[in-house]
Amino acid sequence: MRFIPTGLSAQELQLQREVREFVKDALPAGYRPGLGMGASRSPEFSKKLAERGWVGMAIPKQYGGHARTAVDRFIVTEELLSAGAPLGAHFVADRQTAPAIIKFGTDWQREFFIPKIVAGECWFSLGMSEPDAGSDLSSVRSAATRVEGGWLLNGTKIWTSGAHRNHYFAVLCRTSPSEDKHQGLSQLIVNLRGDGVEVRPIPFLNGAHEFNEVHMTDVFVPDEMMLGAEGSGWQQVTSELAYERSGPDRFLSTFGLVKYLIAERATGGLTPEQERAVGQLVARFWTIRQMSLSVARTIDDGGAPAVEASLVKDIGTRFEQRVIDVIRDVVEVQLDLDSNSTFEQLLAESVLTGPSFTLRGGTTEVLRSIVSKGLRNV
Amino acid sequence: MSDNTTEIRAALRAILADHSSADAVLAAEPEGWNEPLWRVLDDGGFATIAVDETIGGSGGSLADACAVLHELGRSAASIPFAEHALLAGWLLSQGGWDLPGGVLTVIDDTSGLQIEAAGAGFTLSGTANHVAWAGASTQILLAAVVDGTPTALLLSTKDVQVGGGANLAEEQRRSVAVDSITVPAERTWELPADAVEQLRLRGALSRAALIAGALERVSELTVRYTSEREQFGRPIGRFQAVQRHVVRLTEMAQQAAMATTVAALNGSDAVDFFDVASAKIVAGECASGGAAAAHQAHGAIGMTKEYELGQLSRRLWSWRDEYGHESAWARELGHRLAEAGADELWPRIAAGLLAAGPQA
Numbered sequence A: 001m002r003f004i005p006t007g008l009s010a011q012e013l014q015l016q017r018e019v020r021e022f023v024k025d026a027l028p029a030g031y032r033p034g035l036g037m038g039a040s041r042s043p044e045f046s047k048k049l050a051e052r053g054w055v056g057m058a059i060p061k062q063y064g065g066h067a068r069t070a071v072d073r074f075i076v077t078e079e080l081l082s083a084g085a086p087l088g089a090h091f092v093a094d095r096q097t098a099p100a101i102i103k104f105g106t107d108w109q110r111e112f113f114i115p116k117i118v119a120g121e122c123w124f125s126l127g128m129s130e131p132d133a134g135s136d137l138s139s140v141r142s143a144a145t146r147v148e149g150g151w152l153l154n155g156t157k158i159w160t161s162g163a164h165r166n167h168y169f170a171v172l173c174r175t176s177p178s179e180d181k182h183q184g185l186s187q188l189i190v191n192l193r194g195d196g197v198e199v200r201p202i203p204f205l206n207g208a209h210e211f212n213e214v215h216m217t218d219v220f221v222p223d224e225m226m227l228g229a230e231g232s233g234w235q236q237v238t239s240e241l242a243y244e245r246s247g248p249d250r251f252l253s254t255f256g257l258v259k260y261l262i263a264e265r266a267t268g269g270l271t272p273e274q275e276r277a278v279g280q281l282v283a284r285f286w287t288i289r290q291m292s293l294s295v296a297r298t299i300d301d302g303g304a305p306a307v308e309a310s311l312v313k314d315i316g317t318r319f320e321q322r323v324i325d326v327i328r329d330v331v332e333v334q335l336d337l338d339s340n341s342t343f344e345q346l347l348a349e350s351v352l353t354g355p356s357f358t359l360r361g362g363t364t365e366v367l368r369s370i371v372s373k374g375l376r377n378v
Numbered sequence B: 001m002s003d004n005t006t007e008i009r010a011a012l013r014a015i016l017a018d019h020s021s022a023d024a025v026l027a028a029e030p031e032g033w034n035e036p037l038w039r040v041l042d043d044g045g046f047a048t049i050a051v052d053e054t055i056g057g058s059g060g061s062l063a064d065a066c067a068v069l070h071e072l073g074r075s076a077a078s079i080p081f082a083e084h085a086l087l088a089g090w091l092l093s094q095g096g097w098d099l100p101g102g103v104l105t106v107i108d109d110t111s112g113l114q115i116e117a118a119g120a121g122f123t124l125s126g127t128a129n130h131v132a133w134a135g136a137s138t139q140i141l142l143a144a145v146v147d148g149t150p151t152a153l154l155l156s157t158k159d160v161q162v163g164g165g166a167n168l169a170e171e172q173r174r175s176v177a178v179d180s181i182t183v184p185a186e187r188t189w190e191l192p193a194d195a196v197e198q199l200r201l202r203g204a205l206s207r208a209a210l211i212a213g214a215l216e217r218v219s220e221l222t223v224r225y226t227s228e229r230e231q232f233g234r235p236i237g238r239f240q241a242v243q244r245h246v247v248r249l250t251e252m253a254q255q256a257a258m259a260t261t262v263a264a265l266n267g268s269d270a271v272d273f274f275d276v277a278s279a280k281i282v283a284g285e286c287a288s289g290g291a292a293a294a295h296q297a298h299g300a301i302g303m304t305k306e307y308e309l310g311q312l313s314r315r316l317w318s319w320r321d322e323y324g325h326e327s328a329w330a331r332e333l334g335h336r337l338a339e340a341g342a343d344e345l346w347p348r349i350a351a352g353l354l355a356a357g358p359q360a
Helices: A010-026 A043-051 A069-080 A091-104 A105-117 A233-244 A255-265 A272-299 A306-331 A342-358 A365-375 B004-018 B022-028 B035-043 B062-074 B082-095 B197-226 B241-268 B273-303 B308-319 B326-340 B342-349
Strands: A124-127 A143-147 A150-157 A168-175 A187-192 A197-202 A211-222 B104-107 B113-118 B123-133 B139-146 B148-157 B172-184 B188-190
Touching: A010 A043, A010 A069, A010 B326, A043 A211, A069 A272, A069 B342, A091 A105, A091 A124, A091 A168, A105 B004, A124 B113, A124 B148, A150 A168, A150 B148, A187 A211, A187 A233, A197 B188, A211 B082, A211 B188, A255 A272, A255 A342, A272 A306, A272 B241, A272 B273, A272 B326, A272 B342, A306 A365, A306 B241, A306 B326, A365 B197, A365 B241, B004 B035, B022 B035, B022 B104, B022 B308, B035 B308, B062 B082, B062 B197, B082 B104, B082 B139, B082 B148, B082 B197, B113 B139, B123 B139, B139 B197, B148 B172, B148 B197, B148 B326, B188 B308, B197 B241, B197 B273, B273 B308, B273 B326, B326 B342
Parallel strands: A124 A168, B104 B139
Antiparallel strands: A143 A150, A150 A211, A168 A187, A197 A211, B113 B123, B123 B172, B139 B148, B148 B188
16 A cells, blocks of 8 residues: 655646636636536537547547546546536546547457547446446346347446436446356447437436436347457456546545635635634545545556555545535535525535445445455555 | 655664664653653764754755654654754754754743843743653743744753643653743844744644654554454454454545645745645544544454553544644634635645655
8 A cells, every 4th residue: 555645747737727727718607516527518518628638638649549647637637526517428438438448449449439539529328337236246137148240238237327318338248157256247338329228217316317227128239349358347347447446536526515615605704613624624635636646646657556546435435425514514504406505506416416426436345345455465 | 755765764663663662662651751762863863854964963854854753653752853853953943053962842832931022132931831852851942923023042941840741642741830031142043934833834744744653553553453363253354344444544544644745745945834734634633533443443452551552542642632733723724715715725725746746
């Protein structure tokens, strides 16, 4: 377990300034900020961002990417999240699918998907979770059988964020029976609008339609849509999870609560209790950001900080939730999603969506088990 | 971490293994400090790390000093390094004074003292409480704003009455009473405008660094204990309920270390209020949560005086209150952030470590 403190180089600071300016100009006056990854989606915003070269940043140039570092991508992401910018459309494709296709995909897949993702025009959902499987991904029951020229896929995925608006998802499914649950799994890229795919909404606690169940009945998936080697699905999804766990999306979801508390209430002066809450929380934001950045730097330096990433995700997501409790405790308002106050809207939405922070990307319990094993193996 | 810092740590760890073992720490408690260890470190030049070479110190950066404190915290070493080098040594360097011989300490809270200009010097009376290592020191320094001028005064321990007092770990935190004494002009000097504030920040950073070191050791002890101790037929560390405590403790230790290291690395010239306040808040909160998690994971064995955990947790419970409780720092930090306004908030957080590029 090692977190090496890291600063930003002159070029990285320049990028930070550029993104900050861009976000300020791109968001309309009175823009209603979102909560981290749960921010609204704006295909126009995603395209504008892509035009600046800030989508698919870490993708090699030969596929239309920008061959930037994990730290550069970190800088762009944290500026967007801290402003509550509408990054919902391209975020999963950029964070997770594009790197997986680059790492495991075929040349054809890279040439077909990556330029569209980098342009902010091709959106992906995740296809991991299943009913009854939860965090135990190896027990997925979706299964594909061999047919001529491809696979016939049957099964159900759940908590599929944005499936009703996105174009594809990479489905983790069983392609051969195996004694060892981790063997015989593969990833198939499935067109969410294809034949046999039915997307049913799961209304969320806050009334929003974000999650879906996706039912797949005899869906034909051609051979060229197999992501990575047949039977390597488990290794692929676990490596995806490990490196994408610790980014700014894991600690900035509720940053807006602190910012808008100050924006709306500081003119009359905060109460001493509110000042204390702000001080406590900001000290922690500063510290956790430095740990998250350290993981990105280590990845750029060729390290594989999987345990550190899990630790940051656990700290970060529990902190996101703590922000809600601490702030709620010092403002004493009746929650109302339609309040005239941006701060109060954000607080209401945070309360309704907060429990999901420690569920998505691996529950607290699963992460602790990973960290605990890591500690014992040193 | 620079090569220099890594070397300092390695050398110190070897010395501390010999002179600040669990037995040595217990043996030092009646005296309130570990004098044999101090002698060894002083002879080796460790006692004045980060004090300017021009005034007789060993030189080195604030980050080096925090690395020393981290190691001292790890080994529950009761010695006045923070007061002697980081605070008194720094104050002396502000006046261009050479280090006098003997152990130095500082009065960090001057609110119980009346200081008045008298001719070219000052008169002093009143009582200061919780003065660290006052009974081990030959000279006591203090810094205060007198008639609008930040001023440092150097007192000989002979001229004051040192009473009793200790923190929860039996480290000397003595009362110092002064009965209307005169401090002549030649034992005082004018300080830069922000020196009193800088001293306060350095003191707080020292306690954050000690806490980070102690938490690292507590974390190691707890991982080891829960791997070895068996109940219900398997190591307790295999139970998810115990893992929870171990992982939380590790998270606390890592956060305290990160906050403290970044604050120290940023403080090459002047120590920054935001950084130190953040480090002290995070270290203080982590001291509380970390000690609680460690004791829960250890069960009753952790409550015995012989076992190392108690030496460290008693220090954690003390150091979090010294140089400002985390709530006081949080109120002050929150106040300043609110005054700066919402638009300044994110840029301040994202400033992070100011040094360009990755740290080796």
